[in-house]
Amino acid sequence: MTTTSQKLIRATELLLRRDGLARVTTREIARQAGVAEGALYHHFGDKAGLLHAVVEHSMGDFREVLENLPLKVGQGTVGKNLEHMLQAAFAFQFRVSPIVGSLLADHQLLARAREILRQRCIGPRRSVDVLAAYLQAEQRLGRVAAEVIPHSAAELLLASGFNAAMFDHFLARDMGPEAVCQRIKDSIQTLMSGLEPRCSVPPTVQHDRITER
Amino acid sequence: MTTTSQKLIRATELLLRRDGLARVTTREIARQAGVAEGALYHHFGDKAGLLHAVVEHSMGDFREVLENLPLKVGQGTVGKNLEHMLQAAFAFQFRVSPIVGSLLADHQLLARAREILRQRCIGPRRSVDVLAAYLQAEQRLGRVAAEVIPHSAAELLLASGFNAAMFDHFLARDMGPEAVCQRIKDSIQTLMSGLEPRCSVPPTVQHDRITER
């Protein structure tokens, strides 16, 4: 059985992605959910309340993945660990991107959202901090190069996913899951190896695998 | 002398950053600019027209920097070239971030903006492509490691700046120019060196390549 609140949250997610907050009216949400407009106010107080419920719902298992990252230090390979984390991050970022965009368009909503995120220790800054801490720990074990600035690397990795989510949204394109997966792998490979030529690797090897897209 | 259109564009930029599009009314824009509401319609046709004028105005010299990037191939150092490009990119991203947010909140506006950007070859995809082409060229010269996936590296670098701009906006913080400059340098250093320990570290530790497709 789907409850009224669930119907409303699902309808809102759908419409937000399709039309953008500014075009999504409470009337339309109720219609799409197949319930009366009043139900929205009964369950969520107001439109903003519903929006925040949608954000919560969008978090999925990202939080859990974030909490477990510290346990991975020294386990498996750094690349695999990063990959797992970024998959979860991207799923989250993809779901919230329509809302984050909308919040930037309304600073009143934004202020309210910021406060909620702060209270729950789940803001964007926190993700960066957790990832940076992980990288630093691996650095101590010698599994990450000493020259690396952990915070900077963490930003680079997470920004990549967030950016991709925003672009998908911006360009109204919809990468399939395999494309997403490959994009994440590519980012990690690039960041793992670094731009500077390695001493041992002769620069004679030409490769061109990534150019046709 | 400041013309009426200039006054309107400046007022809009200010209010967009301060309050977000959803809270910015034509009345408020006119008041802030010190002109009548009707003037807005004389000069820009409608509110969306004004918005697009603001985007154009926000581009600054970024376009020029982008055009000149191919000429830098093989010149100076890769790091310096990237740094110069990212500085200009960030300045642009910082200015447009309030507008990008607003566009994501209103897919009708977004569609119109997308069309304009496509016509002018100035969309976000274009920046990535130009930067990727630059990196590939440097790679052919051996100034960038062979394992690097140019497109992926370009995304990583630009995403970093865009992300930072969005976060500044999201968190209502305002990094000073020096902090911005340092952040960009850090990103480049991190990406240049790569996460994997360099040759000096005994190469016995095998790291998993994530290239299997």
Added chain:
Amino acid sequence: MTTTSQKLIRATELLLRRDGLARVTTREIARQAGVAEGALYHHFGDKAGLLHAVVEHSMGDFREVLENLPLKVGQGTVGKNLEHMLQAAFAFQFRVSPIVGSLLADHQLLARAREILRQRCIGPRRSVDVLAAYLQAEQRLGRVAAEVIPHSAAELLLASGFNAAMFDHFLARDMGPEAVCQRIKDSIQTLMSGLEPRCSVPPTVQHDRITER
């Protein structure tokens, strides 16, 4: 044991005085009474039905006092008889003032209330008539001056109380019982003696007892 209907009536009286009908919702009434909203409809049919029950309940012993007034003709003093009657009238007027206000704001409710009052011979006009009849009877006995217009005097006396009740409500002040009592006594004294100087009383006597308030 307090029944559900009693709880609802009390809650309504309280909220009506505190917030005014326009701000009193059925939900709030139910909450204050500690019962479900539906109960209101079981017991009173609709919100207007509840309101009329509150009016009935507010009548207290005023009706009885009114009925007994004719029996007082020629008994005790005119002043004491009037005082007793006005005390009861004021208590009633004080209780109904929030409701009278509300009725004046909604002529649909008002029409319904008017009908009920007419059927029960308890409208405001009836009070004036009863009091006027009493004064006329006393006039025949020579205990009230012959020049007095009984209906006019009755209006003056009742208006005074109604007015005071409305003002208490309007000014959100709350005269204590002693102040009310004194005000009624003053009104009666003033009306008893009349404004015109009495032949026998020399106007040389200065008095100033009432000026500091």
Added chain:
Amino acid sequence: MTTTSQKLIRATELLLRRDGLARVTTREIARQAGVAEGALYHHFGDKAGLLHAVVEHSMGDFREVLENLPLKVGQGTVGKNLEHMLQAAFAFQFRVSPIVGSLLADHQLLARAREILRQRCIGPRRSVDVLAAYLQAEQRLGRVAAEVIPHSAAELLLASGFNAAMFDHFLARDMGPEAVCQRIKDSIQTLMSGLEPRCSVPPTVQHDRITER
């Protein structure tokens, strides 16, 4: 030429008297005034603002009459002076009665109205004070009986008019101007002469003074 604001004020007065505030919608006001709903907000900010404009407009020349009352001390006859003042008072009270009633139904509006009245020194208390001061001055001249309590007499007189206005409204009756005029004259005559039989009646009958405090 009738301006938009004037049209709105007139329409509101009409509808308020006919239907009561709770039944008067902004849509209906605009329709009756023959202007767009937005005009209401352009000129008065909100519905409450319009209401206050209606009150101001309803004041007519009452304020002026009130200001001039002190100049009448010792002039003409007390009865005529009172009559003139009460005529103006009633005209005002009659016009505002629909609004006063409505305010009592909505304490939020009421609070705002109270504040405005206080700032303008034009509340109901002020009228009583001015009239009481007049009576006291006449008392010093011996033109009003020494036993009279000026404040109480002032209340009695003004309450009479306010009450009549409320009743006209409550009973949906509409006294013609002559009836109003006569009622006012009757009230004054009654209050001038007083209820107690005059000297011609043997003063042997002791009446109880109710002054003990």
Added chain:
DNA sequence: AATGAATGAGCTTTCATTCAT
């Protein structure tokens, strides 16, 4: 070119009322 009063469609929100449990 510039003005700003006027417009009115459409928004979010409220709340008396119903009805399955």
Added chain:
DNA sequence: GATGAATGAAAGCTCATTCAT
């Protein structure tokens, strides 16, 4: 009798846009 989630009509209000001056 009692409950309270669900309803949906209708309210106050906003704001991009027009147009006579």
